[in-house]
Amino acid sequence: MLDFIVLFITVGIPLSSALLLASLGETVNQRSGIFNLGCEGVMSMGAFVGMMIPYMVGGSGTVPWYVNLAGLVAAAIVGALMGLLFGVVVIKFCAPQGIAGIGMQLFGMGLAGTFYRHFIGGAEGVAGINAIHIPILGDIPYLGKMLFNCNPMVYFSFLMVPVVAYILFKTPWGLRVRACGTMPRAADSMGINVARTRYQALAFGSAMAGLAGAYLSLCQAKIFTDTLVGGRGFIAVALVYFGRWSPLGVMGGALLFSLAQALQLAVQAYGLTAFPYEFLVMLPYALVIVVLIFVGKSKHVGPAMLGKPFNREMRI
Amino acid sequence: MTPEPITSLRIEHITKRFPKIVACSDISLSVGKSDVLALVGENGAGKTTLMNILMGLYTPDEGKIFINNKPVVFNSPSDAFAVGIGMVHQQYMLVPNLTVTENIALGMNQLTGKAKGLVERFKRGLRLDLDAVRRHIVAISEHYGLAVDPDAYIWQLSVGEQQRVELVKTLCFGAKFLILDEPTSALTPQETDELIELLRRMSRELSIIFISHKLAEVKALSNKVAILRGGKLVFRGNTADHSSADIAALMTGHEVYLPINQSSKAPGNPLLVVRDLFVRGDRGNMAISKLNLTVRAGEIVGLAGVSGNGQRELAEALTGLRTIEAGKIELDGVSLVGKSPKQIIAQGMGYVPEERNIEGIVPSMSIKENLVLKDITSAPFSRLNIISNAAIDKNADDMRERFDIRCSSVAVAAGSLSGGNIQKVILAREISRKPKFLIAVYPIRGLDMGAAEFIHKQLLALRDQGVGILLISEELEEILNLSDRIAVIFKGNIARTLGHDEATQRKLGMMMAGVKDI
Numbered sequence: 001m002l003d004f005i006v007l008f009i010t011v012g013i014p015l016s017s018a019l020l021l022a023s024l025g026e027t028v029n030q031r032s033g034i035f036n037l038g039c040e041g042v043m044s045m046g047a048f049v050g051m052m053i054p055y056m057v058g059g060s061g062t063v064p065w066y067v068n069l070a071g072l073v074a075a076a077i078v079g080a081l082m083g084l085l086f087g088v089v090v091i092k093f094c095a096p097q098g099i100a101g102i103g104m105q106l107f108g109m110g111l112a113g114t115f116y117r118h119f120i121g122g123a124e125g126v127a128g129i130n131a132i133h134i135p136i137l138g139d140i141p142y143l144g145k146m147l148f149n150c151n152p153m154v155y156f157s158f159l160m161v162p163v164v165a166y167i168l169f170k171t172p173w174g175l176r177v178r179a180c181g182t183m184p185r186a187a188d189s190m191g192i193n194v195a196r197t198r199y200q201a202l203a204f205g206s207a208m209a210g211l212a213g214a215y216l217s218l219c220q221a222k223i224f225t226d227t228l229v230g231g232r233g234f235i236a237v238a239l240v241y242f243g244r245w246s247p248l249g250v251m252g253g254a255l256l257f258s259l260a261q262a263l264q265l266a267v268q269a270y271g272l273t274a275f276p277y278e279f280l281v282m283l284p285y286a287l288v289i290v291v292l293i294f295v296g297k298s299k300h301v302g303p304a305m306l307g308k309p310f311n312r313e314m315r316i
Numbered sequence: 317m318t319p320e321p322i323t324s325l326r327i328e329h330i331t332k333r334f335p336k337i338v339a340c341s342d343i344s345l346s347v348g349k350s351d352v353l354a355l356v357g358e359n360g361a362g363k364t365t366l367m368n369i370l371m372g373l374y375t376p377d378e379g380k381i382f383i384n385n386k387p388v389v390f391n392s393p394s395d396a397f398a399v400g401i402g403m404v405h406q407q408y409m410l411v412p413n414l415t416v417t418e419n420i421a422l423g424m425n426q427l428t429g430k431a432k433g434l435v436e437r438f439k440r441g442l443r444l445d446l447d448a449v450r451r452h453i454v455a456i457s458e459h460y461g462l463a464v465d466p467d468a469y470i471w472q473l474s475v476g477e478q479q480r481v482e483l484v485k486t487l488c489f490g491a492k493f494l495i496l497d498e499p500t501s502a503l504t505p506q507e508t509d510e511l512i513e514l515l516r517r518m519s520r521e522l523s524i525i526f527i528s529h530k531l532a533e534v535k536a537l538s539n540k541v542a543i544l545r546g547g548k549l550v551f552r553g554n555t556a557d558h559s560s561a562d563i564a565a566l567m568t569g570h571e572v573y574l575p576i577n578q579s580s581k582a583p584g585n586p587l588l589v590v591r592d593l594f595v596r597g598d599r600g601n602m603a604i605s606k607l608n609l610t611v612r613a614g615e616i617v618g619l620a621g622v623s624g625n626g627q628r629e630l631a632e633a634l635t636g637l638r639t640i641e642a643g644k645i646e647l648d649g650v651s652l653v654g655k656s657p658k659q660i661i662a663q664g665m666g667y668v669p670e671e672r673n674i675e676g677i678v679p680s681m682s683i684k685e686n687l688v689l690k691d692i693t694s695a696p697f698s699r700l701n702i703i704s705n706a707a708i709d710k711n712a713d714d715m716r717e718r719f720d721i722r723c724s725s726v727a728v729a730a731g732s733l734s735g736g737n738i739q740k741v742i743l744a745r746e747i748s749r750k751p752k753f754l755i756a757v758y759p760i761r762g763l764d765m766g767a768a769e770f771i772h773k774q775l776l777a778l779r780d781q782g783v784g785i786l787l788i789s790e791e792l793e794e795i796l797n798l799s800d801r802i803a804v805i806f807k808g809n810i811a812r813t814l815g816h817d818e819a820t821q822r823k824l825g826m827m828m829a830g831v832k833d834i
Contacts, residue, residue, distance in 0.1 A: 172421075172444050179411045179422050186409035190423030191394045301413060 037101025040233025041108020050214025079210020679731025
């Protein structure tokens, strides 16, 4: 039983990283008032770009660490650019954000798949970034295996929880972001450039989504496929609501979801056939829906003007 | 950063044109140190446009602004802030899910100068110094006697408290010259009194321009008055030299008198009977408990009270919008308990709701559609579920004439109208349905004198036709002018009912505050 629990936590924590990065980014987007449903598409592009750079340098073989790092940075930059593109559509041209987001998702996925077939083709993998063993801590029984033998990007993603919380709640920029998401008119009256703040938030949030995609292709699967992201972008958006726009809440959601997913994998690995695993495959998704029903609905927490374009001249 | 004190502000020959309309035409004004100028005029007279020019939100087409006899040009609100002019808008510019300190820090960062040097800027960007802002707030609020809790969230504060935050915010930005756009329009009478007292104290150190169309305030607070009508300055002078009636006449362009209920016609039989009513409020508390009330045919009963004492819940219970816990409501002998709003409307209930833009009309729909909202399913406006546009247009034209609805066309969105005209649309719809009973909640709140006069006349005419009216208001003058009897509501119960002759402002004010033995 203990082995089972250790296995399921060991598998679960790394699974949460992509969700965590993407939903932390989406939290910043939404705090500024932009609802980016295109997260999935941005993640796809991040996944492709992230693995393409190491692949171009060293094919499927191992490459120096800085090449992998270059892949991650490129994924973040491409993510940020896609965020700015989305920003032009929804901030400058005030397109309905939900619909534009669906467009962004299809665009990103299609583009990544096309580029992949054009530049790489076939089922080629990369060596990617591997888990590291932290000396001493990693040797602690059970705990070491669960917590101190992870991929560096897993540590990075959890480090981003306090970082994003600090940015949102302790810096002037974070204050501007929150004001723009709740009452852009008030921010405007105090000389804040609402559009610029929202572009900045989108660039930051989408860079995080790009990184989340690169985590999947470089650290988790070590290969790119069209369906690699597999709906995680949408789950990430749901987790933002789950976490009530707080980085800590989002982390809780990402962990809950990933652990539920790991439970299903562990059940299959142990061959516990008495229990229908199909049910467990469904469990994390059902769990998110159930939790969203019961999650607090206080209107005073989140960005009240989420999804609404801002235009100084518009009165009704 | 403290701008040098403003000893005089002068605007000369300001003209601002908008497409199809001249909002301000050749306006000249001057305000000196410690002056309080009341800028008075009806809705649409150009008051807010003029102040937006002073704040740098609009640029004037012609004319100049002088501060301390030096010409200035404002291109954005930051320019006006920089010389020490601050404005409190009619709709508060506060972010509800931030604290008072955070709200003020938001603007301080933008307005109080950029840090010098890259390192210093980087440091400031990395860490929000809320403690410094909080100290500043405490200093300002102590200096002016403006009590605010720097750590409260805006959504936790009442409207009056939010207004104090707005004032503190403006002062924190370094304002030496305050512009207040209808500062009392959302306040209760008590809050209004406090505000006037506060502004009077502040005027010793600051100059103030305030926009208003409540003449009592103008008299109480200002030493100078300027009256705008149709974009032109029609009068300026010292407040003390002119009576309220003079100012009202200049404001509207004709003699204004708010109509008074003088009819001696005896009321008829009991029409609306409420017995032992219990209704819950939004937070689950008992907002109305054991309330009894009778309104007879051809009678206006004024329900006086400070808002939040159960008025909203009572109105919603009577119209079927809120379920009742216990008790009896009868309209003309028919019980309304458990009936849907539709059934209650069919019984002859008319309703002029509190939130005219949200409950009274559908803002995005046209005026003509709003006028038939309650009758769209029946002839002549529709037959066999097919809408008859001819009937709707004809009805709209009739109503527009009869109720003096001022609009470019009845096909424009109702939400684009001014408050007074929206209220006329609502009243037109309710009155033309020939109701047996009408509930009017704050019917003239925020309206100018001309519109208020019109609406009061309509209510009195309705009363003379034998309709029973429940008039819910906080304005004692309105209640005293119109009501045959006055019921005072306090904490969800009728404290006492007075006849028209025994009621005075003073008596009602004390009863509204909960004093029992008078």
